[in-house]
Amino acid sequence: MTRGRDEGGGDGGGGGYYGTESAVAYASPTIMESMMAEQHSLLLNSACLFPLPHAGMIFSYGTAGFRADGTKLLSTVFRAGVLAALRSLRTGSTVGLMITASHNPIGDNGIKIADPDGGMMTQDWEPSAEALANAPDPQSFVELVFSFAKEEGITLGGERSAEILLGRDTRPTGEALLQAAKQGIKAIVGSVALDMGVVTTPQLHWMVRRKNMGVRTSENDYFMQLSESFRCLMNLCPKGIETNGSIDSRLIVDGANGVGGDKLEQLKKLLLGLNIQVRNSSKHGQGILNEGVGADYVQKGRVSPCCFGPKDLGLRCASFDGDADRLVYFRISEANSNSIDLVDGDKILSLFALFMKEQLQILNTSESQGLNDVLISRVGVVQTAYANGASTDYLKKLGLEVAVTPTGVKYLHKKAAEYDIGFYFEANGHGTILFSEDFLFKLQGKSNDLAFSNAGSESHKAALRLLAVSKLINQAVGDALSGLLLVEAVLQYMGWSMQNWIELYDDLPSRQLKVKVADRSAVITTNTETQVLQPFGLQDAIDFETRKYHRGRCFVRPSGTEDIIRVYAEASSQEAADSLARSVSHHIFVAFNCLS
Ligand SMILES: CC(=O)N[C@H]1[C@@H](OP(=O)(O)O)O[C@H](CO)[C@@H](O)[C@@H]1O
Ligand SMILES: [Mg+2]
CATH class of the missing domain: 3.30.310.50 (Alpha-D-phosphohexomutase, C-terminal domain)
Structure with missing residues (x-):
């Protein structure tokens, strides 16, 4: 695919294109040589503007990209911008660049690349990412870029164009790093950077995925998709379910003083049936990002975050991390201490697995038989060694296949994508549910058949619920906002209080x-x-x-x-x-x- 600078659309956050003149097709050898020379000097001159912070500092593409003190990352982010442009050229698709350090302290920052499907950059490229980030001087960096491009069969010089969506969280170093990323992208001739503004990490991944599907990618589209699929699930809840008044529509959410709380404030205006109160949103401007707040603080320490106290005793509460890709729930358990009943990623996963399994069973009951018969699906769950042993036992008892991978979404996601329905969650609350294209195609077909022959039946409703889940839950990466809406819809469907959920199984200490x-x-x-x-x-x-x-x-x-x-x-x-x-x-x- 070859794109010009005015293609691509999207109307996200910061808006506006940023790039150099693109594409000269069918260039003659002499023109090619001069284009390469132009590319070489542009890259070298740009790289000279971003020297390494100091000798001896090694950058590694760790669990989730490069991370370090935010003031030491200018060269790394510039170089990641160059790499992202190469990735886009290599794949012929739009890729993403997210500037965030997630749950880390406010002074840290980081950068990671999202592949065209919205997932993490292929692990095959990580060694090259590290080699580029650690090249000792601009000259050797440029040499590495050229030799890597050659190895990968990437033509430099502007014959093709690259497109990169940029996002960042609320960290103070984010703006300077954004400029460095833009300079890196601009240093590859024909590349276009599209700034999506301050977004959650999952929003950026979602936008990249959607862009490559050729569908609308704005933040408003994201909010509409989440709110509409949530409404659909809520409308499909059994009427008159006996809850003994235990379902409280009130939900209090800790936004980690980051971007997630602000986005939830916007999203909640589109939601019916939920009474959400956001605390520790960065817009409130009082607290410090991730300091005494956020999903990592709550999950690791098993304590309530700042601004939660005795007045919240027994209420349903949730916490996001700094870039809103993690979600945990909790309940203040004692009026006089900060101790909580924690509902971590394992229990969120277990709730989802229970609900989805039930829907598959209903779908395959006798009333839908004869209509292409049973919808066969390979369902699997992926965890890491941090998963509580009791959750693994519970999931196995549900009859699910449980796989274990190393820590990091890049591993879990890849494994989960092997199933028709693949659930993955880290105990810290980072996870999602993936649906295979083939399964969704068959499910849609079955739903259409049922709408014709048995509209309004339990099987039909189960098919509609499964389809709604596939639209609500982020298919690119774990997403606190979409995860939260799915939890709320499932609790409503089950008629469950926090207590019911907590009692699903007892965590091992x-x-x-x-x-x-x-x-x-x-x-x-x-x-x-x-x-x-x-x-x-x-x-x-x-x-x-x-x-x-x-x-x-x-x-x-x-x-x-x-x-x-x-x-x-x-x-x-x-x-x-x-x-x-x-x-x-x-x-x-x-x-x-x-x-x-
Ligand atoms: C024990 C733990 O929570 N580790 C987290 C943490 O990675 P570490 O490599 O453990 O620092 O951050 C990762 C990125 O958010 C997340 O994927 C992972 O689960
Ligand atoms: Mg995070």
Whole structure:
């Protein structure tokens, strides 16, 4: 596909194109040479404007892209802009560039590339992304760009054009990094950057996906799709369900002082049947992003966020992270403390799986038989080692296939895409449900048949519910806003209170700790991150400690987003889980012989 600068449309946030003159097709060899020379000098001159912050700083494309102190990322973001343009040229499609550091402190920032399907950039390109980010000087950076382009069969010089959608969260360093990203994109001749403004990470991924499907991509379209599919699901809830008044339409949401709260304020105007109160929205302007607030703070510490207290006792509450791709629910459990009943990603996943399984069963009951018969679907669930053991047991008891991948959405998403309906969630609340094209095609066909022969039947309603879920839940990446609406619709459908949901299964007590070490890359793991290979002897120490506890389970791994080693421990009592996590942290400390 070759695009000119005035193609593409979209009317997102910041708006406006930014690029250089594009496409000269069928260039002669001499014209080609001069185009390449022009490309070379443009790239070199631009790269000289973005020197590396200081020698010795290594950038790695971790769990979710590059992350570091936001003031140290100008060269990395410039170079990621160049890489995104190459990715767009290579795929012949629009790609995305999101500037965010998610749940990390406000001073941090980061950058990641979204592939044309809206998912994370292919892992095959990560080594090149790192090589480009760490090239020691502009000259070697340019040489790397040219040799990588050659390897990938990308023609530079403006013969084809690239298009990149840009998004950023609310961090103060975001604006300067946005300009660096635009400079990087502009340094590849014929590239166009389309600024979508301040958006949630899932919004940007959604926009990239939709752009490549040739459908409307504006923020308003996103809100309309979510609100309409939510309304459809709510209209399909059984009438007169016995709830004993336990369903409260009130929901209080912690926006982590970030972009998610602001977007929810906009979205909620389009929602009927919900009474949402947003706290800690960045527009309120009082608190600091992710500080004492947000899904990571709530899930890891199992405490209520700032601005929640005794007045909220027993109410249904939810929390987003800084870029609104994570969602957890909670309930204040005691008036005089900040302790909560946590409903994490595992329990959100379990609620969704239960609901979806029921819909598939209803769809395949006798009243819909004879109409192309049973709709066969391969349903699978994907978790990481951080999933609570009780959730995995519950999902298996539901009869679902459960797969485990390393930490990071890039792994979970890829695995979930292998199923007709693939559920994936990290315990921290990042996840979604993926539907295969083939399954959706058959489901739509079945729904059409039922509308003709058995309109209004339970099977017909189940088909409509499944179709509505596929429109509501973000197909590109985990999305706190769409996840929240699905939770609310499912609770309404079930007639469930928070209490019912909490009682779905009892979490095994667990504890997560962080250990600061000099060089986290010294920890090397295997077996989906559950076994340590290096430092030598550490795994034996972990096994030795774990054996002491009933239902003990423990693993450690280097974080891909923070400069730490993470410790996860699970056991039959909270004291035991705490003690296991502490003793293993001590072994790490000893192994590294440094301060924690
Ligand atoms: C234990 C944990 O919550 N890890 C998180 C965290 O990665 P780490 O590599 O563990 O820092 O951030 C990732 C990006 O948001 C998320 O995918 C992942 O689940
Ligand atoms: Mg996030």
